[in-house]
Amino acid sequence: MSIVTLQLGQCGNQIGHEVFSAICGDVHGTHGLCSKKENESYHDACQERFFSEEESGGPVARAVLVDMEPKVISQTLSIAARSGYWKYDDQSHFCQKQGSGNNWANGYSVHGPKHKEVIMNLVQKEAEKCDRLGGFFTIMSMAGGTGSGLGAFVTQCLRDAFPTSFILNHVIWPYGTGEVIVQNYNSVLTLSHLYRSSDALLVHENDAIHKICAQLMNIKQISFRDVNQVIAHQLGSVLQPVYTAESGSHYSRNPLGDLMETLVPHPEFKMLGLRNIPQMPEDSLAYSTFSWPALIKHLRQMLIANAKMEEGGFQDPSLYTSWLNPQDAFRAWKTPRAFNKYEKSAALVSNSQFLLKPLDNVVGKAWNMFASKAYIHQYTKYGIEEEDFLDSFTTLEQVISSYTTL
Ligand SMILES: Nc1nc2c(ncn2[C@@H]2O[C@H](COP(=O)(O)OP(=O)(O)OP(=O)(O)O)[C@@H](O)[C@H]2O)c(=O)[nH]1
Ligand SMILES: [Mg+2]
Numbered sequence: 001m002s003i004v005t006l007q008l009g010q011c012g013n014q015i016g017h018e019v020f021s022a023i024c025g026d027v028h029g030t031h032g033l034c035s036k037k038e039n040e041s042y043h044d045a046c047q048e049r050f051f052s053e054e055e056s057g058g059p060v061a062r063a064v065l066v067d068m069e070p071k072v073i074s075q076t077l078s079i080a081a082r083s084g085y086w087k088y089d090d091q092s093h094f095c096q097k098q099g100s101g102n103n104w105a106n107g108y109s110v111h112g113p114k115h116k117e118v119i120m121n122l123v124q125k126e127a128e129k130c131d132r133l134g135g136f137f138t139i140m141s142m143a144g145g146t147g148s149g150l151g152a153f154v155t156q157c158l159r160d161a162f163p164t165s166f167i168l169n170h171v172i173w174p175y176g177t178g179e180v181i182v183q184n185y186n187s188v189l190t191l192s193h194l195y196r197s198s199d200a201l202l203v204h205e206n207d208a209i210h211k212i213c214a215q216l217m218n219i220k221q222i223s224f225r226d227v228n229q230v231i232a233h234q235l236g237s238v239l240q241p242v243y244t245a246e247s248g249s250h251y252s253r254n255p256l257g258d259l260m261e262t263l264v265p266h267p268e269f270k271m272l273g274l275r276n277i278p279q280m281p282e283d284s285l286a287y288s289t290f291s292w293p294a295l296i297k298h299l300r301q302m303l304i305a306n307a308k309m310e311e312g313g314f315q316d317p318s319l320y321t322s323w324l325n326p327q328d329a330f331r332a333w334k335t336p337r338a339f340n341k342y343e344k345s346a347a348l349v350s351n352s353q354f355l356l357k358p359l360d361n362v363v364g365k366a367w368n369m370f371a372s373k374a375y376i377h378q379y380t381k382y383g384i385e386e387e388d389f390l391d392s393f394t395t396l397e398q399v400i401s402s403y404t405t406l
Pocket of ligand 1: 008009010011012014015067068098099100101102103140141142143144145146147148172173174175178179180206224225227228
């Protein structure tokens with residue numbers, strides 16, 4: 001099955017580009033340390049999932065690019081074309097002259113309705129190129145105006161137009177010491193709206209990835225590009241073709257469905273986090289060896305870092321909420337094909353309390369600003385009323401309370 005990716009706003013477009021680039025670089029640039037036959041079927045599965053084939057031959061990303069300003073999109077299109085490996089469809093993007101100015105209301109209430117038809121037509125065209133559509137993967141930040149506001153609007157439109165398709169929203173959590181003064185408002189509005197229409201929110205925190213770049217990748221001057229490459233590697237390792245218990249000796253066909261089935265058993269719990277090991281500079285890889293038991297143990301330690309629990313495997317019932325049977329709570333996917341130059345690597349997607357503190361923090365800060373009515377007029381002037389803020393706070397308070405009692 002194929003996934004249609006929507007890249008929204010600056011952040012969404014820059015990360016989306018790195019994701020396709022990581023996947024394509026992996027498929028075309030390495031042999032995956034496996035048999036030729038294995039590599040070929042992996043290649044075919046990857047191709048179907050992320051790329052369509054153009055008549056002239058090269059892979060074309062199954063993506064729609066949207067931003068309200070032209071700069072990032074034109075850069076993204078041209079870097080991809082210059083790679084020589086793959087490109088974007090030159091019809092499959094939409095931009096305007098001026099961004100949403102970090103104003104969620106502008107993206108959601110102005111740009112969204114105004115450009116709905118054009119954007120949804122592009123999505124429809126991309127969906128029709130898929131023999132079998134496995135769902136939508138959207139990428140956006142939640143602190144700006146376009147990715148967050150327009151992204152929330154477009155997600156609602158996707159839900160209406162494709163009621164039975166999976167929608168996975170990848171969301172970038174802003175730096176705590178953020179650059180955008182109203183980032184907590186934008187975040188609260190984005191999360192609450194996505195919670196209503198998305199199947200799951202896969203969250204990366206910029207602070208956490210920044211730390212990985214500094215401590216594990218040894219990068220001195222960390223740029224968005226560095227951060228995005230780590231994110232792309234992590235996303236790629238989850239979205240790459242794998243064997244599941246059900247798929248047997250074929251690569252699994254339904255990447256988003258497989259993810260949601262185990263990870264989102266209840267509509268109140270939609271926040272997914274992603275951890276990946278090992279992560280290190282490319283030139284250190286040649287000198288490192290890893291064993292599967294050590295990788296799995298490390299991954300588990302990362303999961304329970306904040307919780308006091310005994311050592312054990314992922315079958316350990318104390319890892320999971322009591323209303324889930326541990327057999328249903330954990331699924332392992334495997335492939336003998338290496339990913340992105342790592343001979344062995346493991347990724348863990350979890351639906352856990354990992355975002356509880358950051359979420360509480362963002363909601364608290366936004367509430368304090370709201371209580372003093374700071375900047376509210378910038379939202380009401382585009383039609384987002386105080387009532388809408390209150391609804392959003394209520395939705396997220398409920399999410400916080402659910403995760404707290406997990
Ligand atoms: N990881 C990562 N974060 C980014 C990137 N670009 C922007 N951000 C984060 O995204 C937030 C700002 O949102 P943008 O994506 O720039 O905003 P936008 O969607 O283009 O919206 P407007 O510019 O208001 O139209 C801040 O929290 C930034 O830290 C990127 O390439 N990578
Ligand atoms: Mg922008």
